[in-house]
Amino acid sequence: MPATTPSDAGDDNCTANDVRLELGQGDAGAGSRYRPLRITNVSGTPCTVRGFPGVSYVAGDDEHQVGGAAVHEGDDGAPVRLATGETAAATIQLVNVHNYDPAQCRPTPVRGLRVYLPQGTASKFVPDPGTGCASTDIPGHQLSVKSVHPA
Template sequence: MVRGHFPRIGLGVATAAVAAVLAGCGTAGTENAQPQSGAPTTPGATSSSPSTSQSTTEPDAATSTKAGETLCKSGDLKLTLGRGDAGAGTVYRPLIFTNVSDRPCVIQGFPGVSYVAGEDGHQVGPAAVRQGEKGGAFTLNNGDTAYAEVGFVNVQNYDTVTCQPQPVRGLRVYPPQETASMFVELPTTGCASEKIPGDQLTVKTIEKGNGE
């Protein structure tokens, strides 16, 4: 918070009168910072990326935790992509979070997911659209896993002009309630256009297990 003092002074003069001074001050605040994105790490690796530019992938809203428990952060987690099942032009794969820290942490809600490309890690197309209800919070101990099901539409089914297909390197992922992103390798093709019919990526709430 930045504080500044801006005096306002009034002065009256009359016979046998004395001067009186009134002063006041004001404050100005700042809004909450938005999550920042970073370029993907070396293909095949997962990490928390440093902040470089604003991303359109928003983390899930915060929730409360029990005394002594902390929310799972990107640095606590290993990120992998499980095997998928195809259906109606869409492949569904579990995005798996494993607690690799030495302490338990709490996880809840929807991760933020988007395609990224290039050495600068720029986002390709819209972020994944949330499907279904937000699940309850649960604890991940060391070695425990949680997953969110991600739907990948076959973008080859879209008109090329409408889709504006681009090669992508993988996924930028924000764990729920986290502003530091992670990266998982997935060489494929994404639609760069924001105006495709339907959603090229969807994501469901975090659940216990590995989804396989």
């Protein structure tokens, strides 16, 4: 059953403990990969997500941040109410950092992504090994994210 977009979602925001996060299959183009961040309600009660997840690359056993956090693209979108087992998604653009000048980018191996749900304060780790720019002084952004929508 697909997630619904109600006209008046309550204050029952999904928390990190309420959901499972994973990256779905995506597309590539124009020097980037586009992957849906799938947000599935695994709690026993409905909850709501709205807006932009916080996303950044992390590395090392301590999961320290690599480079800047993802920039938001588009508008906040409508609230998405998730019953148990339902999924919402937010598209993440991951730029191929090998297109940047290595001296400016400072390519760094990453383990994956740190993700904060919209309105959330606790993060979750999503594995996605690759390479990020350690520098925040690059032309453009290495990560961007769109708002959550029904999957």
